[in-house]
Amino acid sequence: MIVAQLLVNGLALGAAYALVALGFVLVLNATGAVNFAQGDLVMAGGFLAVALAGSLPVPGIVLLPLVMGLMALLGLAVSLLAYLPLRNRPPVSVFISTIAVGIILQNGVILLFGPEPKAAPALFGATTVSLGGLVIPEQSIAVIAVAGLLILGQHWLFARTQLGRRLRATAQDPEMARACGIPVTAMIALTFAVGAALAGAAGLLLSNQFFVTPSSGAGLILKAYIAVTIGGWGSVAGAVTGALLIAAFEVVASATVSYSAATAALYLAVLVILTFRPQGLFGEAAGARA
């Protein structure tokens, strides 16, 4: 019974991690640059949810579109300030500028909200559901459902719409896309917006059960980086799979061995995967690895 309980918890955590990794990989594909601010965007999304909940006492599910919309605007700002002016510079310039964005977000949040940990409202409720002996937090079920819908929505956007085709064309070959009349700069800015919106959603989902602090972004960017490495550099499906694998080690494996051993086992698994499949589980979609 406890194994099933752990699986549910692992799936909920993995679903939220998947949103973090997804936002990371979208920007990676569109620009070829690693957005090191992605973890801090998740943190900012969590604090934004906390702030909105202070003035709008409604369930998290009502706040979700608002958080995603405002975070999308923040993503646009990040692209305009931290990526586009440096797009023709060496990649390291963008790495540093996104690191700077992350630091600014952390310190900005400390100034606005203080250093205390905060909790955002639950998506629907804070009760538990009993299912055949399992005691599952309603929030866990909601996180799995909402994250699943967002991942499917992102897939639909990119695979089934004209906008998505333009975004994918920009990601695959910007020069050819520009030659075909696609507004590449706008598409890149839009990708940053989508990535930040997903980060905001992840922030709202994570910060109810697991709280949010101004420094919590650092751990999340590391998880996103590992997830994308496991899944295949630039692979969207790989990023989601990698995120679920990390959560499995974090929740399920650590129930049988110590946390330290589970963490060591995760990195050992990463090494094994990279030894036998250097391109990751789903193969590399992006050309250059940071």
Place this chain on the structure above:
Amino acid sequence: MADKTKNSGNPALRPALRKVLPLAAALLASVIPPAAAAAELNIPVLVPVTGFLALEGTSQRNGAVLALSDAPAGLKVESEVIDTGTAPEGAVTALERAAGRGTPTAVAASMLGTQMLAMLPLAEEYGVPLVTVSGTASITERGNPWVFRFFPGDGVTKTAHARYAVEELGKRRPAVIHQTTAYGQSGQAHLRDAFAKLGVEPVFEEGVDPGIRDMLPVLTKAMAANPDVLILHLHSGPTALFIRQAAAMGITVPIVAGSAMHQPSTAALLEPAELKGVCAESSASPVSGGTPELERFTADYRATFKTEPDAFALGQYDGIRMVLDAAAKGAETPEAIRDALAKSTYQGLAMTYRSDGRGNMAHSAVIVCYDGASRVPAVVKRYDTAAPP
């Protein structure tokens, strides 16, 4: 980030009073012979208000600033707050910057152990007393006469932690869950020693990375060992996560947490019902009340910073007040302040402070418990280690 303030006595003067004072001063000056000039002190506050220790560092800053804002009559205090971040070089740079404007009389120094270790040689070179609430044991084990710690070390708090579980709750099968950080490992080592002295061996011990979000695995393993008490030594967020998850699982085994639980910001993450029966060790719990002086401190802190004080704030407040007290009694140079801190006894708001010869000033700890109806704990037990003669 620097926030420069000058304080001379109570700065909270009302506008009407400000108009009257110059006139009164002129009248007094005409009839009273000139008095000796007020002693001038320079006490910079070099603490981490950004980074992973921002929560505790902000408390430390607030405690120091509050103490400096109400200096005893006759003292003129100049102070500036410099953020040290969390890197050792950040603290060193801050100390060099502060010293560049003239040797400080004393410094409210970072609570981060690695930063203190980096500042110690410089403090000795400049001859500046460092007044801190850092819990890192090694800062007072290096023979440096310029460091003074106004927060009990793990040797004091973890002994109280273990004694409360064994002697007061009558538990013999503790499960110890600690953080994997230096803070967590130090606490675990002291807990193990303290339990051993009480003839008790933990039935379960495990370290948890601060980045771990789901506590169900460790909770499951701990409960499989059939403990009769859960002993936590975790940071703020993980403490709240653990207690929330334990409450959701309906676990009735009592929890005695580390000092992070006493922080009002930790309790704010939990519903009062989730806190029912939870206890925690701490050096003090200002929000729990006590003496009128302590309650005045808490009221002033709330009014000034719009937040709740914790033991770090109170420890730093007491430390700076002891410096000001020494200065008011005539210790005007850094050397004189050092000697006064090293040799005097001071009755602070949290406890009585006296150096053990190595700069460890605090020798008391308390246990607080939550009743399930509010987020304000009650002090249920006090442990005073004999202060050195």
